[in-house]
Amino acid sequence: MSDLNHDTLPTDTDFAVAAIKSTRKDTKNLPAKAVWQIQFDADKVDVQTFKPKDFVPTLDHQGTQWLHFVGIHDGATLERVLQPFQIHPLVIEDILNNKHLPKIEAYSDFLFFVGQALMYHKQRLVVDQICMIVGKNYVLTFQTRPLGIFSLVRENLQANHGALRSKGADFLAYTLIDCLVDDYFAVLGQFEGKVEEVDKILFEPKQDKILQRIHSLKHETTRFRHALLPLRESLNQIVRGDFNMFNAETRLFARDAYDHTVHLIESLDSAREMVSNMTDLYLSFQSHHLNIQIRLLTVITIMMMPLTLIAGIYGMNFDNMPELHWKYGYFIILGVMALISSAMCWIFYKKGWL
Amino acid sequence: MSDLNHDTLPTDTDFAVAAIKSTRKDTKNLPAKAVWQIQFDADKVDVQTFKPKDFVPTLDHQGTQWLHFVGIHDGATLERVLQPFQIHPLVIEDILNNKHLPKIEAYSDFLFFVGQALMYHKQRLVVDQICMIVGKNYVLTFQTRPLGIFSLVRENLQANHGALRSKGADFLAYTLIDCLVDDYFAVLGQFEGKVEEVDKILFEPKQDKILQRIHSLKHETTRFRHALLPLRESLNQIVRGDFNMFNAETRLFARDAYDHTVHLIESLDSAREMVSNMTDLYLSFQSHHLNIQIRLLTVITIMMMPLTLIAGIYGMNFDNMPELHWKYGYFIILGVMALISSAMCWIFYKKGWL
Amino acid sequence: MSDLNHDTLPTDTDFAVAAIKSTRKDTKNLPAKAVWQIQFDADKVDVQTFKPKDFVPTLDHQGTQWLHFVGIHDGATLERVLQPFQIHPLVIEDILNNKHLPKIEAYSDFLFFVGQALMYHKQRLVVDQICMIVGKNYVLTFQTRPLGIFSLVRENLQANHGALRSKGADFLAYTLIDCLVDDYFAVLGQFEGKVEEVDKILFEPKQDKILQRIHSLKHETTRFRHALLPLRESLNQIVRGDFNMFNAETRLFARDAYDHTVHLIESLDSAREMVSNMTDLYLSFQSHHLNIQIRLLTVITIMMMPLTLIAGIYGMNFDNMPELHWKYGYFIILGVMALISSAMCWIFYKKGWL
Amino acid sequence: MSDLNHDTLPTDTDFAVAAIKSTRKDTKNLPAKAVWQIQFDADKVDVQTFKPKDFVPTLDHQGTQWLHFVGIHDGATLERVLQPFQIHPLVIEDILNNKHLPKIEAYSDFLFFVGQALMYHKQRLVVDQICMIVGKNYVLTFQTRPLGIFSLVRENLQANHGALRSKGADFLAYTLIDCLVDDYFAVLGQFEGKVEEVDKILFEPKQDKILQRIHSLKHETTRFRHALLPLRESLNQIVRGDFNMFNAETRLFARDAYDHTVHLIESLDSAREMVSNMTDLYLSFQSHHLNIQIRLLTVITIMMMPLTLIAGIYGMNFDNMPELHWKYGYFIILGVMALISSAMCWIFYKKGWL
């Protein structure tokens, strides 16, 4: 019979996304500059790799064409390889200048999408811009360097996994955005790991640059927000049908990606609030801790004072001080001192000040 | 004659929901994995329980069919038992992956609803995802383990309580959501009890991990908000008629559930504000308390100092110090010391520093 | 000729509502459970009081009928007396369960309004729910106990004050809501009086549970907001014509009540901000005050130290200490001590530390 | 040739409105109660003053009629003088009760506008309500006492300055509102002067009730906001054409007044933020200052302690203490004490603690 066996089931972790592993492929063996030409329809798929300078673009393919441009940083090359697609100069400018916020824009013949791929590299959060142009029967993607983020899509196309090959350019575009969203789960998980790491040592007395670490965590939440909020808005535009390039079926799938983005933002906000609380808690705790130490020191001072006073009194030089001449006067006074000390220890211990 | 007998009437408690008892049934005797098949119309009701592997789904029932799936964690089984309902793969994915925010979505033939059931288990807030598919004449519900949350509905159907049996699938769906909302009243009441518990000991000197408890209360408000805010939005969509599967009469009832959700959120916000104020008050109070202690200690120090000074003066070795040779000089000085002490005691007591 | 005689004119008090007196009637002589049946048209008015168990409802009256139900807490009685009006079960449920936020809802034949009457009783803010059903030619009002809040309306009807008798059910409904709004001015005035009371003693050294009082004032702002914000929204719905039961003329009057509600909310927000500032100011002031005391104590300590040191020096037992053998050495040293004390007093006084 | 001669050009003062002088006329010689009747068209203007009890209203004028009522506080008189204009009772109520937030409302034949005139009188911010009724060919304005705020308009009409006389009642109404807006620039400038005054003495050690002054500045921002925010909304309603009484040309001018109101609100928000920062800065600065003083006192204490200890050591009564018998022992020890003092002075000075 079943019992409420909660302890082995997932419980109330705010950080639900932490466990997800990145699906990014290893980029060791990928060329720094390349054009991947992938032409497919329901029956076949053809994958070719060119050096940018050798690549000759064409539009007379059958089915859907996906061109994946990696590492093209000069305008002349870019304009040459995009020549048959009649891309607007503003789009080319945006692709070359990789400092844009995510967005999706309609042009007469195509959509232009910009996203940001985030990644931790040597403990720092690195941002890469990913651009995508979605036409009637082609998809063009642009990265400044190999990221391994779309490799799985290419392999799925080749292995004919899922329904990807039998669908059009819009579904491919959705699939690529979905890849990006999945990637966020992994990197946000890493971020949340860092937050929890700081959270664990928050109340430990040894403070090693915690304020600086929290400061940089706050910065990272800002970066995540800059990547995720406009992405959610872009997906929202797709879902509510602003672009008729996406058919109803694909829009259903886009709604799923939208859901995930909302979930990511909620998790981010939870982490962000946690970080915000951490600063306050840390500072309060440290301040409280320090004050308790100062109280302790003050208590010790207090405990010495009556003893010093007594010693001072019996150090006075009056002619007539009977106690001085008692045989055991000195030892009695030492005893009285010990007694007073013990009594004060006991009082302060009772009050919790020791 | 009546009087304004307020003291026995409910007064200004913010936490109006605290008294409500959960209607969850005991889950001790419920099977961990099961399919509950309930077919009913105005005249009769038929309840059967299957093991998931033995269950054969069918659509040729009369009246309304409610299938309640508990503990199905693998996609293959789920796809088999849902086969006649032609459920979209994205929905199946959502059912299996229980990390969604509450939502309601329209598909061509059915609605898909996701909610979160909250519960305190061993002092921790546990979240369970509840999914529901609402078709023309069927309702499908999904839980990862038995919760006892819908048992009352089943019993009401069998006992023919209320008008449930004479109404359709949409009213059953409303009733189940209403169950979920009622459940929140109980669990939010427990939460508010925890808040009041902390509130009561806020100004007591003994502080036992209060900051950590407040910290976790803050987290729990976040979890409640994540469950309640999207639920309110979902109910709002039903009330304003986004889904024609819900008829006008049922929408009136949904408006009532919406009201309750609004009320829950208001109560949660009050509690949340109270928690937020508690942190500030606690820290201020502790800091103030500590400073008063340090002032006390400083006062004691001050009271010793003139005595020590006097003792020091009469410990000086000048040849000509007349007082030293007075017969009762020593005793006079002791008296002066007592006098000074008493005067200072009196002054500091008057100032309220002792 | 006139001068800018501002001092006798109302000036910049934020708390403009403070002076208004409540129009609530004394409830001493009102029965705890009663049905007031008031039937009127332009020519006559007929007022009768029944015990709930003796009351037989009827719809065949002329002109407008106002039934005022006080203290009916059981569903059976309520259902019986409402039988001819065909009230929806959800409405009856809401009337019995007095934990609703203010709202106004349209049903097919009538409107359902819920409001909250606030009142200070023994220094605590007490909330009573007031329900109202507005039909074509009848108005039904419900209270759990006599409040005296609508007595003035009844008397005005009887005395034929204003145009009330010559207008319909919708104008009566407006008048009753207006009564409620006027009542808020009185109770919010009391609240503001309490805020000013605390404000006056904020900077006095004797602190008697001020934090707790501010804490409870904050709670009360929340209660006021929960009563006023949804009321404003309800009035807004009436004003913008969501309900055609209210004719254009009555809507003009509703706009006036709406204005007053907006004004109440503004006053509340001012008071709320004042309360919020008070916490910070109080804590800062106390903390500052305490620190100044500790500085004073430290200054006193400092003033003793050189004296103690000098006494210590002349308590040393060196063979060769010429001063010890001076005839007036002791008195010179006492003078030096007095001099040092005076100098330090003067310095610290100049610095404002004494 | 020109240079970037910024220093003589207006630069980055947030408080751009500070320099504007009020255009209010002196009210010394204005009657406390009066009706100003001004009838004008493009060719002529006729100004007459009546005592309220002598005034007989009329509507058979040519061109436009502006009636300016000052100091009418009783309903009977007001109703009599407004009789030919058929003003709604709610409007009369609003005019008599001068506690309204600014607003503009449409009635069947006229518009009703309420504004607030602010003014500093004896260092306090005084509020006067100004009401205006705008009909087809008449404008009625109401003040509780003479303010001098519209005198310039009357003089311009008489002097035929601007195009005012050749335009209708709606342009006159705009001109009067514009007067009110211009008046805010002057009074907000005074407010900003007060803010800057406090800002200048913020970091001075002598604190003379700065917290209370900041507290009252905060209150004043609230009063300004209550006057300006609804005024902006009222102007916005005029600009976007909610009232067809204002023709397109006048709406262009109203847009200009709207612009100014937006500018006023921006300046107010800047000042408000500055005030808000000032509290924090002041408290931090004072706290920091006090702590530095306490550190200084603690340092002085520390500097005495080793000297006292040394004196104590050589005050011990051991038989065998060789130093006591050195010839210059005492002077050596005094030298050692001076050395230790100097060294500590030097160390603490280096650390910046002295």
Place this chain on the structure above:
Amino acid sequence: MSDLNHDTLPTDTDFAVAAIKSTRKDTKNLPAKAVWQIQFDADKVDVQTFKPKDFVPTLDHQGTQWLHFVGIHDGATLERVLQPFQIHPLVIEDILNNKHLPKIEAYSDFLFFVGQALMYHKQRLVVDQICMIVGKNYVLTFQTRPLGIFSLVRENLQANHGALRSKGADFLAYTLIDCLVDDYFAVLGQFEGKVEEVDKILFEPKQDKILQRIHSLKHETTRFRHALLPLRESLNQIVRGDFNMFNAETRLFARDAYDHTVHLIESLDSAREMVSNMTDLYLSFQSHHLNIQIRLLTVITIMMMPLTLIAGIYGMNFDNMPELHWKYGYFIILGVMALISSAMCWIFYKKGWL
């Protein structure tokens, strides 16, 4: 083969705009008062400079006319040179009064745009108002003094760079706004440099007016916001087609400028949040630092106290104190004192209090 060579690629700097250089031309040789008359079409361009008093305006040009007015501060001259364009008096007023927030307004024959050019001059943020009137075939721009901000556009027209000459007045207007936006990148970069400068010295013990610097940085964020937020709204109005003077192609370009403005605001918000955090961090750090110093001082006090007590004890004058007569009593006691000192040093060092 490529590697994730992040260290040489742009990484996670929030302040992406920092590196951009201003394109403003040197204003040394530009006349302080001038009218630049530029008439162009696809084939030719004609640039002439006049003194304002010599300039005779004309509308019978071919192609597009751009009149750039610099340093006209009197209304008479302005009215004369604008006479053929029939500019509304409110616009002339706005041009002369340079205290407006950015906006764009439609008049019957032209659009009126106001923007703010920001610049650091002698460490202060200086604001210049830039006005622009856009007609069917002319663009009029107004500055109070030469800024060099549009010089590049004039040179590009002369050099026939880009497509500017072959397009109409609307595209010229866009180009000029784009110039302004590009200028913000440079000046915001300088601002961010100042923020980072303060950030670097935040945790250094020597605090040199950091609070005042942060205070002025906060002010500057307000100024930037006042310039950028209304500009974004103006561009948004252009993009969404509120003004049909801008054709579809130009609106595409305006969308690009809008994008940049959004980016600028995001960067500003990041910097603003950083500044806001800096205050809190700085104050906390200073307070913590100071408290640690006070703890250190208290520790030193504590370490002296037992020694002083011991000295006091052996300074007592009891007849029978055996230790006093031991041969090495004094030295033993000195040793004990040294031991106690060392032990306390060790304890406090272990606790990290030294």
